[in-house]
Amino acid sequence: MKIFVTGHNGYIGAHLIGLLKAKGYEVSGCDINLYEGCAWEDYKKPDHELIKDVREISEEDLKGHDAVMHLAALSNDPMGDINEELTYQINLEGSVRLAELAKKAGVSRFLFASSCSIYGKGAKLDMDENDPVNPLTAYATSKIESEKRIGALADEHFSPVFLRNATAYGYSPMLRIDLVVNNLLACAVSKGNIAIKSDGSPWRPLIHCKDIAHAFVALAEAPQDKMHNKIINIGANSENYQVRDVADQVQKLLPEAEIVYTGEVGEDPRNYKVNFDLLYSLLPDFKLEYDLKKGMQELYDKLLEHKFSADDFDGDQFVRLRTLAKRLNLIQSS
Ligand SMILES: NC(=O)c1ccc[n+]([C@@H]2O[C@H](COP(=O)([O-])OP(=O)(O)OC[C@H]3O[C@@H](n4cnc5c(N)ncnc54)[C@H](O)[C@@H]3O)[C@@H](O)[C@H]2O)c1
Structure with a gap:
């Protein structure tokens, strides 16, 4: 299989390229390198790299590939606060255009990185793919609108699949600490306390970033007719946690760290607990490599190995929003 990955220099992409190459696939990667210089460790590069x-992307760039895995995006909820229009241009219009081009170029499989954050404030505590969505941010709206418009392109020659990923955590060579688990753990390691911005009650489904990469591979390898135009929550029922449960797990690793409620965001309106039965009914052999405890232990060991400091925590390197604010020129002129 020849696979075209966008966003390969991101937190999840850095794992995905390694997994695809280990399977012997020929991989092309396309990334504008918004986070150039932010790498924590080296990682595998694709066989062909487009920095754009x-x-x-042109139809010519996509020709000859069997699948597109589309991860490139302004990639979390508060991104929309910097520039909502840009979030729609890249995450929505850019994604729909890419899917149209892939279809024209004869690429039959299109795997789209969507997000469970489209459930927003869940109407109930067991949201499945058929439940009404409630996007609360430009980011979440861009994902749900992309699902609809790309889904409308599906036909016998073009099979999109939508991975509604849980919130990622854990070690990656392109580490981010702006995601809840990594943030609480990195704060405890570097500052000695576990600072929770909400009241700790919101539910979040969690998944190791490498397990998202595993899911992309498994879905690309599954029979196309079985996956055709499916929307699939990616995670596990047992991996839904309240933020305060995450803090408790951090405290098990660092018993001296105190849990502090900063009250910064008051009551977090995003609260969603998700059902993942469809994933395991479609792919009965698929298993997550990590649960929260294992993934946290791995990241904790890495943070110690790198002597992760308060300067690292407060700096730009591992926080997408801070780096992006300085690099908007790269994507604004397009
Ligand atoms: N991390 C999570 O918790 C999570 C959860 C659900 C879904 N997702 C989705 O998974 C995907 C990857 O997330 P991530 O955490 O690896 O994000 P990331 O920010 O680490 O990586 C995104 C990559 O896309 C690139 N990119 C952004 N805009 C681009 C553009 N216009 N052209 C080319 N490249 C561009 C960036 O340079 C970066 O390397 C995103 O679509 C995100 O919305 C992530």
Whole structure:
């Protein structure tokens, strides 16, 4: 299989390229390198690398590939606060255009990185793929609208699949600490306390970033007719946690760290607990490599190995929003 990955230099992409290459696939990667210089460790590069905006990919770039795995995006909820319009241009219009081009180029499989954050404030505590969505941010709206518009392109020659990923955590060579688990753990290691911005009650489904990469591979390898135009929550029922449970797990690793409620965001309106039965009914052999305890232990060991400091915590390197604010010129002129 020849696979075209966008966003390969991101937190999840850095794992995905390694997994695909280990399987012997030929891999092309396209990334505009918004987070160049932010790598924590080295990682595998694709066989062919395009450094360009996804909005400028051509039909020619895609020809000859069997699948597109589309991860490039402005990639978390508060991104929309910097520039909502840009979030729609890249995450929505850029994604729909890419899917149209892939279809024209004869690429039959299109795997899209969607997100469970589209459930927003869940109407109940067991949201499945058929439940009404409630996007609370430009980021979440861009994902749900992409699902709809790309889904409308599906036909006998073009099979999109939508991975509604749980919130990622854990070690990656392109580490981020702006995701809840990594943030609480990195704060405890570098500052000695576990600072929770909400009241700790919101539910979040969690998944190791490498397990998201595993899911992309498994779905690309599954029979196309079985996956055709499916929307699938990616995670596990047992991996839904309240933020305060995450803090408790951090405290097990660092018993001296105190849990502090900063009250910064008051009551977090995003609260969603998710059902993942469909994933395991479609792929009965699929298993997560990590649960929260194992993934946290791995990241904890890495943070100690790198002597992760308060300067690292407060700096730009591992926080997408801070780096992006300085690099907007890269994507604004497109
Ligand atoms: N991390 C999570 O918790 C999570 C959860 C659910 C879904 N997702 C989705 O998974 C995907 C990957 O997430 P991530 O955590 O690896 O994000 P990331 O920010 O670490 O990586 C995104 C990559 O896309 C690239 N990119 C952004 N805009 C681009 C553009 N216009 N052209 C070319 N490249 C561009 C960036 O340079 C970066 O390397 C995203 O679509 C995200 O929305 C992530």
